[in-house]
Amino acid sequence: MSVAIIGAGSAGLRAAQRLEELGISYTVFEGSNRIGGRIYPFSYQNGFLQYGAEYVNGVDNEIYNIAKKNGLLSETEIDEDGYETVVNGKEVNDKLYEIWDKFESSTNEKLERDGANKKLSYQNVSQRIDLYFDAFIKAQKFTQSEQTIMENMNVLFKNQFQLEWSSPANDLCLKNFDIWDSGMDVDVEATLNQYGFKSILDELASKVPQNKIKLSSKVVNIDYSGSKVKVLLSNGQSSLFDSVIVTSSLGYLKQNKNTMFTPALPAQKAAAIDRFGFGSNMKVFLEYAQPWWPRRMSTVQISGRVGKVGTAPSLEDDLMVFQPSLWAKNVLVAWVAGNGPKEISKLSDSQLIAVLNNHLTTQLKDVYSVTKIQRIYRHNWISDEFALGSYSYISNKTCQSNTDDIKLMRDPVLINRRPVICFAGEHTDSEMYQTVVGAARSGLQEADRIAKYYSSL
Numbered sequence: 135m136s137v138a139i140i141g142a143g144s145a146g147l148r149a150a151q152r153l154e155e156l157g158i159s160y161t162v163f164e165g166s167n168r169i170g171g172r173i174y175p176f177s178y179q180n181g182f183l184q185y186g187a188e189y190v191n192g193v194d195n196e197i198y199n200i201a202k203k204n205g206l207l208s209e210t211e212i213d214e215d216g217y218e219t220v221v222n223g224k225e226v227n228d229k230l231y232e233i234w235d236k237f238e239s240s241t242n243e244k245l246e247r248d249g250a251n252k253k254l255s256y257q258n259v260s261q262r263i264d265l266y267f268d269a270f271i272k273a274q275k276f277t278q279s280e281q282t283i284m285e286n287m288n289v290l291f292k293n294q295f296q297l298e299w300s301s302p303a304n305d306l307c308l309k310n311f312d313i314w315d316s317g318m319d320v321d322v323e324a325t326l327n328q329y330g331f332k333s334i335l336d337e338l339a340s341k342v343p344q345n346k347i348k349l350s351s352k353v354v355n356i357d358y359s360g361s362k363v364k365v366l367l368s369n370g371q372s373s374l375f376d377s378v379i380v381t382s383s384l385g386y387l388k389q390n391k392n393t394m395f396t397p398a399l400p401a402q403k404a405a406a407i408d409r410f411g412f413g414s415n416m417k418v419f420l421e422y423a424q425p426w427w428p429r430r431m432s433t434v435q436i437s438g439r440v441g442k443v444g445t446a447p448s449l450e451d452d453l454m455v456f457q458p459s460l461w462a463k464n465v466l467v468a469w470v471a472g473n474g475p476k477e478i479s480k481l482s483d484s485q486l487i488a489v490l491n492n493h494l495t496t497q498l499k500d501v502y503s504v505t506k507i508q509r510i511y512r513h514n515w516i517s518d519e520f521a522l523g524s525y526s527y528i529s530n531k532t533c534q535s536n537t538d539d540i541k542l543m544r545d546p547v548l549i550n551r552r553p554v555i556c557f558a559g560e561h562t563d564s565e566m567y568q569t570v571v572g573a574a575r576s577g578l579q580e581a582d583r584i585a586k587y588y589s590s591l
């Protein structure tokens with residue numbers, strides 16, 4: 135018996151590790167020239183910055199255990215009191231901030247509750263926030279300028295969801311809050327130290343012999359019309375397997391599913407792949423000669439326009455959140471969602487540096503003495519041919535169709551009970567989609583599915 139695993143990200147490596155343990159023959163085909171997929175550390179100073187996964191969700195799982203065992207949990211956390219909010223070039227004063235903060239906390243609670251309410255859970259976050267925001271504005275006696283500040287705070291509030299869930303706020307179905315579950319009463323995200331996901335990736339990879347991973351091997355077709363499954367690579371080579379585990383990202387499947395499988399995937403599965411959400415967010419690391427931000431600042435949020443005329447959308451509108459790295463003291467991280475990643479992917483580094491320099495110096499000129507960026511580091515997930523976005527979420531379409539799309543995407547293609555094509559990856563985990571934890575768990579599960587079938591013969 136032999137198995138092909140498509141992809142050497144968290145799901146593929148975890149599946150490979152299991153097959154290795156069970157003594158089942160397998161080959162991992164990885165399209166790019168590196169392992170890790172959306173885990174993508176790069177060496178910086180005395181550690182690694184992360185283009186992709188950075189935090190570990192929950193504690194009752196293998197990834198957290200690896201982080202704990204290897205001493206990767208950070209002693210420093212992002213300080214929630216170190217937030218600085220700047221609207222239209224001015225710091226938001228404490229009094230207004232407090233009023234806003236109360237509204238935001240109570241709205242967060244209401245959104246959680248709405249997500250669990252079957253009558254409301256098909257609505258989206260933007261719609262629901264606007265409803266609460268309108269009531270809030272009506273109940274307060276704000277001056278015109280205070281109201282403008284609050285409207286900008288609302289933009290920042292919605293952007294937090296876009297950053298965290300990688301979904302436009304108006305496509306993020308409230309159901310996500312009910313379905314996503316790390317198995318804990320209060321969801322916690324562990325912050326890691328400067329080795330972070332580099333060490334986690336090393337540990338995942340250490341269990342899989344290198345010669346079983348074929349790098350730069352893009353799979354273009356999986357033909358399951360015969361008794362064996364034929365896996366065809368872009369270089370024309372092909373090989374035969376009994377079963378295949380596909381871990382390509384949902385973005386990749388959305389774009390390539392019609393040519394990747396022969397015969398075509400079952401209609402229900404293809405429809406679920408089309409409906410489910412796959413969003414886009416990214417980080418841009420800004421390197422300075424010296425930090426210009428005060429030590430107490432853990433985040434600066436920026437909204438509004440300074441010195442810009444017209445209302446046409448612009449990249450600057452999506453450059454809202456900047457956080458100092460917790461360990462690389464001269465690095466500020468820009469977290470970008472919405473249309474930002476798409477616009478950024480069209481720019482060269484020098485063009486992007488010019489936009490960022492201008493944005494930060496104009497917006498923050500009355501607050502900080504901002505200096506010039508020396509260099510930036512980024513990975514454009516949206517144009518990475520093997521990712522085509524960042525991670526998945528329950529979209530309006532999935533909510534409205536009232537189908538269990540995660541299960542439909544995960545269900546294997548069976549021929550006479552034999553799992554011929556299995557599907558793993560973050561988008562196939564029912565509770566912890568979006569995460570490395572979910573991705574790794576799904577890989578393990580599909581390797582076990584195949585092993586169980588063959589051992590039952």
Ligand SMILES: Cc1cc2nc3c(=O)[nH]c(=O)nc-3n(C[C@H](O)[C@H](O)[C@H](O)COP(=O)(O)OP(=O)(O)OC[C@H]3O[C@@H](n4cnc5c(N)ncnc54)[C@H](O)[C@@H]3O)c2cc1C
Nearest residue numbers: 141143144145165171172187188189353520559560569570
């Ligand atoms: C900016 C960003 C921040 C994130 N932050 C976090 C975080 O803090 N915590 C967290 O838990 N998660 C985070 N995630 C999500 C996390 O990275 C993913 O959920 C997880 O890494 C996905 O693993 P996977 O195995 O499902 O897919 P991938 O990692 O995408 O692996 C799939 C692999 O398959 C390969 N592949 C695809 N198609 C083919 C083909 N046709 N032929 C051959 N190879 C192919 C790809 O190159 C890739 O290596 C983040 C993601 C991004 C983009």
